[in-house]
Amino acid sequence: MPNAAAADHATHDELLIARLYGDDVDDRERARALELVAGCDECSALYADLGAIAKATAALPVQSRPRGFALTEDDAARLRPRRGVRARLLAIGRRRSFGGALVALGFSGLVLTSALSMLGTAPTLMSSNARNAAAPAVGAASSNAYSQGGVAIPEPAATPAPDKAIGSTGPTASGIPGGEVASSSAVPSTPALAPQPSTALDQTTPTEAPAVAAGGTAGEPTPGSPPVAPWNATPSQPGSDWTPLVLAGSAIVLVLGLAALLGPIILRRSRGRARR
């Protein structure tokens, strides 16, 4: 009954026999496959053929190599990893995640710093710039005072107390005829200023410096000068001067990230064009 057997075999799963040969069956499939191999001559022959072919494949004769593959000095020089900027760029570019991280960092730095500066610190920055523009002569002195954590305290010209104001800069040094810039440590030790410190310290913020510089007195803004911020307004933080630096740094990081991501692609394309 060969025809009946062949017809039977047509319904058999040959892939299951191949999987049995490759030991890629679970217990149920193994039982079914072994049943086929035992009960069907075609399946049995298939299983035997798969074994014979695999054995013959493994025994395919080895060809001798037509030449040696040792590298010459020229090959080595051509293939040696380059240490130039281009090679470094390529190496960085291979690490796409690194480039992506740089781009994300730079972009978020730009966005966050811009948003913060627009929401809170931009006016202060502007007034700071205006101060610098209006009183370039006092800029250095007042900046010095800020950097020391002190407060610019105006003082009448008639009350010179250079010997009592420890750490203060004299009128000559500061260039301000009507006052001087004193460090905060000098305030309590100056009797002449006794009535003033409470108001001066409470009301005078660094943003008032331009008014003082323009010749006014504490708490009295000069006409035409920017309005004085109230005592409880957000003070101008010394850190806000870092905003442009943070922005510039973020931009640099962003550009570096983009270069790491896109540089190798552009280089590869240009190489491909050159080859063509």
Next chain:
Amino acid sequence: MTDSRAAGNPGAETEGQGIDRALVEEALRGRLDAFNQLVARHQDHLFAQVYRLVPDRDQAADAVQEAFFSAYRNLESFRGGNVRSWLGRIAVNAAMDIQRARRRRPAQPYPEFEDDSWQPPAGTEAEPESQALAIERSRALAQALDSLPFEQRNCIVLFDVDGYDYAEIAGIMRVSIGTVKSRIHRGRLALRHALAPDRELFRG
């Protein structure tokens, strides 16, 4: 390559790996002769491996040369382990690049089998009749292998000839283990189908 499937005894294998790693370290220090010693140690094996994937001697030689170039260029990326397997993976990838090019520009497969001067290596089948049968079998098998899609052929050769396991082949070919198994099983069935006219050669 899985040790149980690889030929050779484990002691010699470990010693060989130690020599290989020492040569890699020397080559990393800039000694070209150390790298060329690596080449000398592995070029026969790599050529045999690649030749089964790319059945054209010149193209196989090009693939092996490219593999050694690539190995030298990327020597710093070698993270330890088996140098032979590392080189093998590079060579297989180089062979696959050649195969992709061949698919666009087919060539005569295994021209050496048409050459009467070609003889299989002398082995147990020393009798002339057995040798003639072996040559016939190899010729038929080589042509049948070449008729397979190269993804299937690569998987079969890497598994049956080079002794890689399913997971290693999946890593080399960057596909899932299930895909590798499927390619091997279906490839074997296709190979048997292609060998139907010469089936008796394999049943002796």
